[in-house]
Amino acid sequence: MSGVDRGAVPSSGTLRSFDFPTVERRKLPSGLDLRVALMNRLPMVSLNLFMRGGEAALGEHRAGLAVLTADALEGGTGKRSGSELAEELERIGARVSADGGWEGTSVALSCLADRLPRAMELLSEMLLEPSFPEEEVTRAREQQLASIRQRAMDPASLASDVALASYYAEGVPYGRPVDGTVVSIGEMSRASMVGYVEANYRPGEGGLVVVGDVEPAEVEQLVTSHLGRWLGAPASRVDFDVKPATRERRVRIVHRPGAVQSEIRVGHVGTARSTPDYYPLSIANMVLGGMFTSRLNLNLREENGFTYGVRSRFTFRSRPGPFQVSTAAGNEVTAPAVREIMHELVRMADEGPTGEEVAAARDYAAGVFGLQLETAGQIAARVSQLVVFGLPDDHFDRYRDAVRSVTTAEAAAAAARHIRPEEVQIVVVGDADVIGDPIRKLEMGTVEILGV
């Protein structure tokens, strides 16, 4: 019955182009940068509010305050308790979350579109009149302290935390965990949170993004009526230079007696979002470890079976975030996995990707971009990135062309500039009695064993 030729890859159909939704941008008199996009596939709306500041603008003794304050924001308002606020939001099916991060605080809301007016009213109340009752402050603080303890005993989190501290020089915020330390969190009070909100929960330099089944004019009216009197800009300033802890390759093994597998991190200080190499570097990284068919994954997983998966990543922030390879490997293949990671790093830095690999990564990046424009939440998150990094309004309109224009030589040059195998810090969390000697034999640099 079938006339199909199974030996040949089917040819593509006709490409349907799809544009990034039109974003209407309005600067409100209060200074708030409002961006609205209509998407009426389903009766949903997603809202993202970004307020600049965040953990990168906090000194070490206040580490974790932006995260903690965002966590405690649900604790209540001048009009109602935390439980009453949750009840009011959830009875209309509204999901609200507040997250403190390196760049600032993001508040996200999603609900059915016809419930936006009520949700907006409650959200404004949270932002403008948070009450931070003492028992809610205590709860948020104790939860965060317990989370820090959980991270310290979770091999994957522990590996990442030790790795970041190994990449960055003392005092660089990016070298510490984003949610603070036992010491800094232990000292935080209601007054710290109230002070943080007063100084930094401000519309200036941030932005409000609303995407969904909504009319831009109606959204503007709604926002003006609830947030029209909200004024000012954040007081905090990001003020630090990014310096690496060392330029010498080192190995640190965090000893976990009896561990049956090792968590492996290999990396160094990366580069900022503003780098002119953003596109070629992203493409080079995809070839290295940013997709399933990357060199690292095909080598460590599909060829050698050392791991369930391995990836590499440049975390782009307003200052240079980390570049890192992450994986987990069984005890007996830990050293071979480290060896192969180093082999791929050297090969990428020295030779760059091939033309065929660059073409495959370009096609992947350009295609996947189109796949991620389906939901209001995806669009809202993307538009928020424009706000966070100060990117031009037409950034996403040009994204696919920018990706497709990356040449093999550009990707190779970016890899050579930003991937430095001789400077990586290798962090392994595992049983040092089992994995220590094989790792030493790799001769990757001085090996230091840390207790837990």
Add this chain to the structure above:
Amino acid sequence: MSRLSLDFQRHRLDNGLKVVLAPDRTVPVVATNLWYGVGSRNEPAGRTGFAHLFEHMMFQGSAHVPKNRHFELIERVGGTLNATTWFDRTNYFETVPSHELELTLWLESDRMGWMLPAMDQAKLDNQRDVVKNEKLQRYDNQPYGDWSERLQRLVYPEDHPYHHTVIGSMADIDAATLDDVASFFRTFYRPNNAVLTIAGDVDPVAALEQVKLYFGDIEPGAPIPPVPGNPELPPLIGETRRDHVVSDVPLPRVIMGFRTPSYASDEFAVAEVARSLLGMGRASRLYRRLVRERRVAKSVVTYVYPLLSGAGLFLVWGTGYPGSDPAVLEEAISEELAALGRAEQHEIDRAIALIETDLVRSLERVAERADLLSMFDLYFDDPGRLNHEVDRLRSVALDRVRSFATDRLGEDNRAVVIYQPEKDR
């Protein structure tokens, strides 16, 4: 009244393959999704974890597709892909720009029809190592990583297909052979044991022709053999069973499991509503009482496993603070479970409102639509159930939620796994 009215159409090929087509032309993205009616419950004795290992083998190529080619081709067109194995089923899915639909049909049909010629020992050994590393990473090297194994042992008898976990045991994974791959394929990976859903930017007439072209000449298999062991079991555990674990975990944790009616039963909706009332959202009973007011829990989770064989699993999970006594946390959870007997209608309304938002939000993605349509067709022969999900839950009466507390969440139907940190002892 439901706000959902997703269009779809159903077909069945002569070889038994069920086909669901759900067009939505707004975004040029299409999801191809296949559910096979096989999961860990179908594993024979001595082969726990095999359904999942087999899922990995499905990505190792087929007669016309060399190793790694499946991934390369999908990533090359900017697509995403994956597969998951669960107790009752295994699913495979790709999302691609819509002009590449045919590529996904070619790849999925080639491995449904012509997987075995591409199998060899090296591929099996390689994926065995990958899966063993997956087990190490996700379970064995994780604090609390063995919780599901411990809980399932308490909730389901030894001869029940849910007694063992989906990931299985290292010894059984080691024991798997190429013959196992062949016989599993011939028994379960047949068109008459699968649902193919295509959702998104698709012309249903043209797509159906292509589906027939690619899948139509795959031979059907024999009827699917019954699930091994004894899927029938008493509705209640009959007592409280305990497993107290002192180990290298950071915080005390109490995990409770209860047998519920199966997903196929009407009463399952009551369990879903009860679970949402208790643990969904910040106004839920457990969050409000235990996390916010009493501060005996750092976090709480509730979930109900939608399982088909004999009984589902209702799950309540609370994590305590450093140094706290898990017995106090357990007692506090028990009080709230009992108090569910005094639930009010407004709590149901709140839970339904959240469920509705979450469902509509998930349906924004064609991949999610396709997955749910496949599930409802495979499990209930009724993909249209998707449009009535919220109504089904909304129709649960208050008195049924109240009596669920005493009928299902009592001490006569309880499995408790407690983790206590070594250093707290």
